[in-house]
Amino acid sequence: MRRVRKRTAGVLAALSLALTGCVGPAPSTPSPSPSPTFMCTPEAGGSEAPCSEQQFQEMKAKDALYAEAEQVYRTYQAEFLKVIRAGGADKLTPGLEAVIGSEDVRKVVLGELQLFKQDRLSIKGPGAQIVEVVRRPSLIKGGSEVTLDFCVDSRATNIYQGSKKVNTGILARETTYFGHVDGNLRIVSIVGEEVKTC
Numbered sequence: 547m548r549r550v551r552k553r554t555a556g557v558l559a560a561l562s563l564a565l566t567g568c569v570g571p572a573p574s575t576p577s578p579s580p581s582p583t584f585m586c587t588p589e590a591g592g593s594e595a596p597c598s599e600q601q602f603q604e605m606k607a608k609d610a611l612y613a614e615a616e617q618v619y620r621t622y623q624a625e626f627l628k629v630i631r632a633g634g635a636d637k638l639t640p641g642l643e644a645v646i647g648s649e650d651v652r653k654v655v656l657g658e659l660q661l662f663k664q665d666r667l668s669i670k671g672p673g674a675q676i677v678e679v680v681r682r683p684s685l686i687k688g689g690s691e692v693t694l695d696f697c698v699d700s701r702a703t704n705i706y707q708g709s710k711k712v713n714t715g716i717l718a719r720e721t722t723y724f725g726h727v728d729g730n731l732r733i734v735s736i737v738g739e740e741v742k743t744c
Contacts, residue, residue, distance in 0.1 A: 589683040608692075614731050615692050615724040616679055618645050622733060623698075626655065627673040634662025647725060647732025648688065654736075671703030671715070678744045682721065687735045690723035697744030716740045 586597035586605045597605070625641035638646070638656055646652050661667070678697035685693040700715025723735040 590681055611692050611731070612681060612694065615694055615722075618724060618731055618733060619694065619696060619722055620676065621645050623674055623676065626659075629659055630662050630667075630669060631673070633666070633668065634664070635659045636663060644730070645732055647727035647730075648734045651733055651736060665707060667712070668706050669703055670706060671700075673703055674698045674700040674715070675702075685721065685723070687723045688725070690725045690734050691731075693721065693723050696720045696722060697741070717742070717744070719744065 584597050584599055584602035585594040586601050587594050589605075589608060622642065622645045625639060625645070629635050629639055629642070636659075638652065638659070642655060646655060675698065676696050677699050678695075680695040680697075682693040682695055687693070696719070698718050698720055701717055703715040704711050705713040705715075717740065718738050719741050720736050720738045722733055724731050725734040726732070727734070
């Protein structure tokens, strides 16, 4: 009887080992992959906050539009400075035409260039320097899509007529409105004012 029990115990032990070898590990249920967290910064600036993927994509598109607008303005300033350093002009250069998108802005800029040429004015100094750029999402004008404030410092630049100094540059804020014209982002309006500080 004792021998039968031992044999039965041995068979059961072998069977349990055999079964253990045949049964694979329990299937693991895949853990859900965490959904990506998107962080958005408000259009006017500020702290990041969680947002949806759509809001994130919209923010990226708006950031690209602001960056393009800033580049358009910088191109405008560089081209304007080049023309007045050369003594003004009777018409807008192709470089200025490419960044100006309204008749009002065209008239004002052309008037300044013509004045420089007619009065034989010249400048000495670095010209207008952009010292600050601020987004203005709440401002819209004339179908504009994006608006920026530029603080522009030209106080280190003087205007001469011959050898006589006739004026000195100022510190100004130029609220500049941009919109697409003929498929390109251009300046559609500028409102400037002299300021004490930016």
